[in-house]
Each structure stands twice: as C-alpha cells, then as structure tokens.
Amino acid sequence: xxxxxxxxxxxxxxxxxxxxxxxxxxxxxxxxxxxxxxxxxxxxxxxxxxxxxxxxxxxxxxxxxxxxxxxxxxxxxxxxxxxxxxxxxxxxxxxxxxxxxxxxxxxxxxxxxxxxxxxxxxx
Amino acid sequence: xxxxxxxxxxxxxxxxxxxxxxxxxxxxxxxxxxxxxxxxxxxxxxxxxxxxxxxxxxxxxxxxxxxxxxxxxxxxxxxxxxxxxxxxxxxxxxxxxxxxxxxxxxxxxxxxxxxxxxxxxxxxxxxxxxxxxxxxxxxxxxxxxxxxxxxxxxxxxxxxxxxxxxxxxxxxxxxxxxxxxxxxxxxxxxxxxxxxxxxxxxxxxxxxxxxxxxxxxxxxxxxxxxxxxxxxxxxxxxxxxxxxxxxxxxxxxxxxxxxxxxxxxxxxxxxxxxxxxxxxxxxxxxxxxxxxxxxxxxxxxxxxxxxxxxxxxxxxxxxxxxxxxxxxxxxxxxxxxxxxxxxxxxxxxxxxxxxxxxxxxxxxxxxxxxxxxxxxxxxxxxxxxxxxxxxxxxxxxxxxxxxxxxxxxxxxxxxxxxxxxxxxxxxxxxxxxxxxxxxxx
Numbered sequence: 151x152x153x154x155x156x157x158x159x160x161x162x163x164x165x166x167x168x169x170x171x172x173x174x175x176x177x178x179x180x181x182x183x184x185x186x187x188x189x190x191x192x193x194x195x196x197x198x199x200x201x202x203x204x205x206x207x208x209x210x211x212x213x214x215x216x217x218x219x220x221x222x223x224x225x226x227x228x229x230x231x232x233x234x235x236x237x238x239x240x241x242x243x244x245x246x247x248x249x250x251x252x253x254x255x256x257x258x259x260x261x262x263x264x265x266x267x268x269x270x271x272x273x
Numbered sequence: 274x275x276x277x278x279x280x281x282x283x284x285x286x287x288x289x290x291x292x293x294x295x296x297x298x299x300x301x302x303x304x305x306x307x308x309x310x311x312x313x314x315x316x317x318x319x320x321x322x323x324x325x326x327x328x329x330x331x332x333x334x335x336x337x338x339x340x341x342x343x344x345x346x347x348x349x350x351x352x353x354x355x356x357x358x359x360x361x362x363x364x365x366x367x368x369x370x371x372x373x374x375x376x377x378x379x380x381x382x383x384x385x386x387x388x389x390x391x392x393x394x395x396x397x398x399x400x401x402x403x404x405x406x407x408x409x410x411x412x413x414x415x416x417x418x419x420x421x422x423x424x425x426x427x428x429x430x431x432x433x434x435x436x437x438x439x440x441x442x443x444x445x446x447x448x449x450x451x452x453x454x455x456x457x458x459x460x461x462x463x464x465x466x467x468x469x470x471x472x473x474x475x476x477x478x479x480x481x482x483x484x485x486x487x488x489x490x491x492x493x494x495x496x497x498x499x500x501x502x503x504x505x506x507x508x509x510x511x512x513x514x515x516x517x518x519x520x521x522x523x524x525x526x527x528x529x530x531x532x533x534x535x536x537x538x539x540x541x542x543x544x545x546x547x548x549x550x551x552x553x554x555x556x557x558x559x560x561x562x563x564x565x566x567x568x569x570x571x572x573x574x575x576x577x578x579x580x581x582x583x584x585x586x587x588x589x590x591x592x593x594x595x596x597x598x599x600x601x602x603x604x605x606x607x608x609x610x611x612x613x614x615x616x617x618x619x620x621x622x623x624x625x626x627x628x629x630x631x632x633x634x635x636x637x638x639x640x641x642x643x644x645x646x647x648x649x650x651x652x653x654x655x656x657x658x659x660x661x662x663x664x665x666x667x668x669x670x671x672x673x674x675x676x677x678x679x680x681x682x683x684x685x686x687x688x689x690x691x692x693x694x695x696x697x698x699x700x701x702x703x704x705x706x707x708x709x710x711x712x713x714x
Contacts, residue, residue, distance in 0.1 A: 210635060
C-alpha cells in the first residue's frame, strides 16, 4: 500500500485498484473542529479534481476534491454522526470514501509523504 | 430594557465587521420612513394614489444610475445575494437570447470572493471556475488569461471591487475587456461600493451588472435591523432582460409600474418578488443621499478609506498586514504575529472584554487566521484611537502567548460559547425549565 498526497491536502492510499481517500492531518488542524462532513455515496463517479465531499468546521466550509478519477465503492457513513473523527484520526478512521481507480497512472502526478511534508513546511 | 442594554449596537460603539459595512443609520432616515405617506400605503393600492412613492423609487433609481454610470437598474432585489441572482439571471437570459445558454456555462470567480458569488452562479445553472489571487491579493492575470484562452464556454466573471481583501482590483479595466473579448459578461459584486462612491463609476470600468447593498453603502439598517435591499444596475447589454416590475415616467408626468412581460418588458427574465422591493429602505437610502448630496457621498467613501488606512498604519507594527501597501475601506491582517497556541478567535473574544464587537474573522479564506477590520467613515479619530489602543494591547498579549486570552470573554454576560458543540449537537427546540407549579404562580 502506498499513500499519495495532493496540494489540496487530500491523502489517497492505494491497495490494488481500490484507494481510500481522506484529508490530511495538516488540513484537519488548519480547519479546526470539524462539525459536518458530507461524503459521496457508492456509485458516484468523479474526474480528477472534481468536488467530491464537503467538510465544514467552526472556521470554514471547504470542498474536498477527488485526487484522481474513480468510482465510489463506499462512503464513510460513520462521519455523519461523528464528524470529530476527522480531527481525532484524519489519516485513519476519519477516511472519507473508497474509490475504484480509473487510471492508476494519474497517481504519478501526486506527492509522496516526503514531498508533501516539504510542501506543508513551505506554507 | 435591561436585556436590550446587554446588546451591542452601532449606536453604542465601533462595529468593525469587515466586509459587512456596519454603517451609522441616521435617525433622519427613520423619521422620514415613518411618514404616513410612505409607511401607511399598500402595494396593491391604485397607482394614482401612490404617485409620490413611485416618484421616490424613480428618483432613487436615478441616483443609483448616476452614481454607478449605468443605464438601468432593477429595484426589486431584496438583499445582496438576491441582487447577484438578479444580475446572473439577466446574464443567463442574455445568453439565451444569443442562443448560447447551453454552450456558455462557465463563470470565473476569484478565490477571495464572497461565498454567495459561487453559490449564485450555481443556482443559476452555471459551473464555477476559481481563479487564484496573486501575491498582491488581486486577481492573477496570467491565470485569468490562460483560462480565457483555453475555452469558449465563458459566461462571465463575478468579481468584487474593492475585493474582499480590502484592495482595489487595479487590473479591473483589462479584466473587463478580456471577458468581453471572450464573449462573457462582467458581474461586479457591489458589496464594497461604499469605498468608491463618487470616485469611480463601475459603468466606466466595463461592468455589466452590479448589485448595490443599500444596507451597506447607503446607510439603511444592516443585520438584525434589516431588511436588506439590493438594487442591481445593468449595462445596455443586459438592460432589456431586467426583471419586472419597474417604474417608468410617462410623457404626461405620471409614474407607472410595468408589471407584465410585454412592451418595454417583453424580454424580461421574469419577476423576483411579489411586489416592488423594500419600500422602507428606498425611503431611508434616498434620505441619506439627499442629506449628504453628491459631494457628501464622495467624502463618506474617502473618509471610509482614510479611517481603514489609519487603523492599518497604527496597528501594522504589532499585527501583520496581509498585504503590502494601502488598503481601501477595510484593513486585513493575518495571524502571523501571534504566539503558538493563540488564535484569531482569542483576539476577537478579547475585544469583547474591551467593550467592542469583534472584527470579521477567518474571512477571506485566502489569508491565514484573517482579521478584517472595517471602521466605516463616521467614526472620529478619538474613537479610532481608543479602538486601536485596545487592539494594540491585545495584539501584544497575543504575541507573548498570554494563555488567559483562551478564556475570553470574561466580562460579557455570556462567557465563551462552545461553538463546536453548538454546531455538532445543536439544541434547536426550547424546552421549558422544570419548575413546580407553586413557584410559577
């Protein structure tokens, strides 16, 4: 399993042709206390960069973008009742959805963990 | 009475909510709005019995058209976002008339825009495409040009000027020309018109549609004292599609409401409201205009800019201005000066203890921990100094990491509220407190 990152602070962990997507620890900290999350439903499909989910905190409402193209296999329904999971475990239990990839080649344009860390340090 | 005194109002002190423009509401406005000829009329009365009211609408429309340099105005929109809706519907109708409604779907919106801009575009069936800001807080022209060259599906752009960073979009004329060359229309969000009234006419900048918040620029009540009112000026290209109803003056001097989509209004996109707009606000706004005159309105916008720059200049040594250079009518700071652990919200809550309403915080989103301060023009130097003294002291505490700020406010009737729990688990129903029936009697 390999995890990639976007400049919009999504992470995507790939396992075979299915990937799990969420927002990074950095994003969760910047947003502050998350109070509402809307995740996509199974069957929805997105192109890379499409608005895929919504996350709302006490400070701001933000769109979450699809890091790569794919079809949603499962949305994390647990977040509806427990949005705080995104703050508590953003890169674990706070995942947003699982995507079936269309083109694994798109992952090449994303950052690895080291590159993402350097990207955040520069912000 | 006591409850009302726990409230905070613009009459009681500075109300520095940036982007909101909390202006003084002159008492004269209220007095005139209560005149029986304006207050005791009904929208369904025969038009012959309300000629004065119709004349007032027409007179206000003339002022708005003159101040903006635009040929037409729709008076009925009832607030800023409603005015946006009016302007974007006019753009959509113009595209329908050109036969391009299905092909021109993309609306460009800068990252710093009011949230209502993209929301309005989507509501009108457009697709929103965000443009980033450059290092100077203005529209990134290279990105704009790249987006325009790439595509032939541009419906228009929605741009606020001065923008939500309190900065004048210096490339605005070029932006308008580029959008027009690409076949699109220029919607200007007029929320910050109060910074340029009498100095710049949006019509000269190439604007096709712009709403005017009477409750910001022209001193009618804002917030809880509303309602708002958002007349929307339109260019020659969009004027034929203006919504009904509107007032016309016939050759015999009689004012008449055009209510049906025929004759002058045959190309109208339709009707937005049941009646004719916010009549009470029209009276207040025209009162404000007539009591100030053209020169007074110009001075009001100049003083608004002067006051904001005074605040920026006084605080820039202890706080971090978001951008270099002068601002327009509001001063924007980031939270870069604060010690670790102290956030913008702690500064805002500490201001409450100093007796002030907090500034706008965490907006615009393009600035980290944004604090947006709009003093408005009617505050005296003495009041600005008092505010700056208070905020300066708070900023120093924030820079030193004063942990007591995390608990502010200490002196308000309510201590700090748990906004997270309020949002996650809102209590939306009032339940009567349990008391014994004897005690209640």
